[in-house]
Amino acid sequence: MHFTISEENYIKGIFHLQQETGLVNTNSLAAEMHTRAASVTDMLKKLKAKKLLQYEKYKGFKLNEAGLKAALVVVRKHRLWEFFLVDKLKFDWDSVHAIAEELEHISSEELVNRLAQFLGDPAFDPHGDPIPDKHGSIPVIYQKILSTVPLKKSVTVSAVSNQSTQMLEMLKHYHIALGTQLMILKKFEFDGSLEIKVLKQNACIISEQVAKNIFVHDMGKTK
Amino acid sequence: MHFTISEENYIKGIFHLQQETGLVNTNSLAAEMHTRAASVTDMLKKLKAKKLLQYEKYKGFKLNEAGLKAALVVVRKHRLWEFFLVDKLKFDWDSVHAIAEELEHISSEELVNRLAQFLGDPAFDPHGDPIPDKHGSIPVIYQKILSTVPLKKSVTVSAVSNQSTQMLEMLKHYHIALGTQLMILKKFEFDGSLEIKVLKQNACIISEQVAKNIFVHDMGKTK
DNA sequence: TAATATTTTTAGATTTGTCTAAAATATATT
DNA sequence: AATATATTTTAGACAAATCTAAAAATATTA
Ligand SMILES: [Mn+2]
Ligand SMILES: [Mn+2]
Ligand SMILES: [Mn+2]
Ligand SMILES: [Mn+2]
Numbered sequence: 056m057h058f059t060i061s062e063e064n065y066i067k068g069i070f071h072l073q074q075e076t077g078l079v080n081t082n083s084l085a086a087e088m089h090t091r092a093a094s095v096t097d098m099l100k101k102l103k104a105k106k107l108l109q110y111e112k113y114k115g116f117k118l119n120e121a122g123l124k125a126a127l128v129v130v131r132k133h134r135l136w137e138f139f140l141v142d143k144l145k146f147d148w149d150s151v152h153a154i155a156e157e158l159e160h161i162s163s164e165e166l167v168n169r170l171a172q173f174l175g176d177p178a179f180d181p182h183g184d185p186i187p188d189k190h191g192s193i194p195v196i197y198q199k200i201l202s203t204v205p206l207k208k209s210v211t212v213s214a215v216s217n218q219s220t221q222m223l224e225m226l227k228h229y230h231i232a233l234g235t236q237l238m239i240l241k242k243f244e245f246d247g248s249l250e251i252k253v254l255k256q257n258a259c260i261i262s263e264q265v266a267k268n269i270f271v272h273d274m275g276k277t278k
Numbered sequence: 279m280h281f282t283i284s285e286e287n288y289i290k291g292i293f294h295l296q297q298e299t300g301l302v303n304t305n306s307l308a309a310e311m312h313t314r315a316a317s318v319t320d321m322l323k324k325l326k327a328k329k330l331l332q333y334e335k336y337k338g339f340k341l342n343e344a345g346l347k348a349a350l351v352v353v354r355k356h357r358l359w360e361f362f363l364v365d366k367l368k369f370d371w372d373s374v375h376a377i378a379e380e381l382e383h384i385s386s387e388e389l390v391n392r393l394a395q396f397l398g399d400p401a402f403d404p405h406g407d408p409i410p411d412k413h414g415s416i417p418v419i420y421q422k423i424l425s426t427v428p429l430k431k432s433v434t435v436s437a438v439s440n441q442s443t444q445m446l447e448m449l450k451h452y453h454i455a456l457g458t459q460l461m462i463l464k465k466f467e468f469d470g471s472l473e474i475k476v477l478k479q480n481a482c483i484i485s486e487q488v489a490k491n492i493f494v495h496d497m498g499k500t501k
Numbered sequence: 502t503a504a505t506a507t508t509t510t511t512a513g514a515t516t517t518g519t520c521t522a523a524a525a526t527a528t529a530t531t
Numbered sequence: 532a533a534t535a536t537a538t539t540t541t542a543g544a545c546a547a548a549t550c551t552a553a554a555a556a557t558a559t560t561a
Contacts, residue, residue: 091550093552101548
């Protein structure tokens with residue numbers, strides 16, 4: 056089955072939204088795709104015709120098994136290319152998304168599998184997101200939101216859920232990256248902000264909003 | 279200046295043809311692009327409007343300075359990606375063209391330059407074709423067509439001008455690749471075929487048509 | 502539950518890239 | 532030079548992806 060670049064982008068957009076909400080609605084997908092609701096409806100018809108979508112007019116929609124499979128192929132490619140860009144070409148992790156957004160549409164299956172092997176079959180991308188394997192299986196990781204971790208417990212950053220340039224820029228400022236070790240020194244009731252100690256850095260304070268987007272796992276646990 | 283994938287493909291097609299003939303005509307470009315003459319005319323208008331083309335109706339056309347610059351960017355990307363696929367991902371040199379045909383349209387300039395550096399700034403792609411540098415300069419190489427080489431002179435294969443799958447498949451059969459050392463043992467007047475000795479292989483006979491597409495340089499000369 | 506607001510779909514247009522068939526131009530042949 | 536042939540362009544149509552504006556359906560609120 057062949058998909059256009061546009062179809063692949065919509066499939067991936069639906070995938071991301073349904074991870075959070077189960078059923079997806081037209082307006083939220085329009086926002087995600089930076090397009091208009093009418094354009095979304097047009098595409099929904101095409102994806103339904105291609106039997107990738109569970110969709111009833113006015114009732115919301117989500118990917119069916121075939122759609123999910125297609126989404127995981129694109130997600131795998133996106134994250135493998137991001138890994139390549141950071142690991143081999145030494146890009147900063149906050150500047151690879153836009154490029155991977157193009158690379159994810161290169162169609163050769165042979166290419167993806169050789170790329171994965173060349174990279175050492177990584178299980179997580181530079182933002183800590185899991186990379187599906189060639190069968191679409193996603194590795195599991197035991198991680199918690201930073202704000203739920205007890206005081207003075209040393210943990211390792213494993214993922215970042217908000218991956219806007221603004222967020223990644225901020226983390227860079229705090230010297231926080233994937234694999235960074237840190238602990239919480241104090242929690243401020245007033246606004247939910249946290250005083251944290253990043254390994255080899257001075258203690259600093261991060262807002263609740265930032266803390267809610269940082270995922271960590273126990274030190275020493277391998278991903 | 280931004281170009282669509284289609285525009286880039288046409289620009290590259292014109293570039294290849296004008297290398298050989300100077301002026302290009304509509305039908306040959308249609309053949310090169312596997313499309314129809316009418317579609318070519320449509321695109322010529324667009325490229326002329328973008329000031330990339332010297333073009334008078336019915337009189338043929340060629341890229342102007344701006345068009346040439348655009349073509350060299352695409353050619354550089356195509357050949358760098360081919361080098362990557364063969365050198366890093368261990369693809370056969372006869373199976374990379376189609377994939378590079380997609381990869382050459384990834385737009386990031388930063389990506390191309392980092393890729394080139396990662397690959398060690400190669401000057402020639404896996405088919406022996408020169409890779410333009412970031413300013414569009416093409417390395418020169420002193421090479422001759424195999425059929426013009428004197429008998430018993432040991433030479434190294436440096437390029438292959440016909441890069442069809444069929445041709446590359448045939449070369450593989452003869453154990454001929456870039457860098458292969460060989461010499462001509464005998465020339466047959468009757469049909470122009472050559473008896474050659476490929477290093478570490480038995481002597482064999484190749485047709486004139488094959489010989490005309492193989493470029494070689496003196497042994498020991500570095501590219 | 503009736504009025505109001507929000508969400509979603511449809512109708513109709515636009516742009517890009519392609520095609521076929523016909524017309525226009527250029528080239529070759531008698 | 533006139534005619535035939537080949538090449539190139541135009542005219543008009545179509546599919547894909549997008550948009551705006553209006554209509555239809557659903558949800559909210561008084
Ligand atoms: Mn994309
Ligand atoms: Mn990522
Ligand atoms: Mn291409
Ligand atoms: Mn090549």
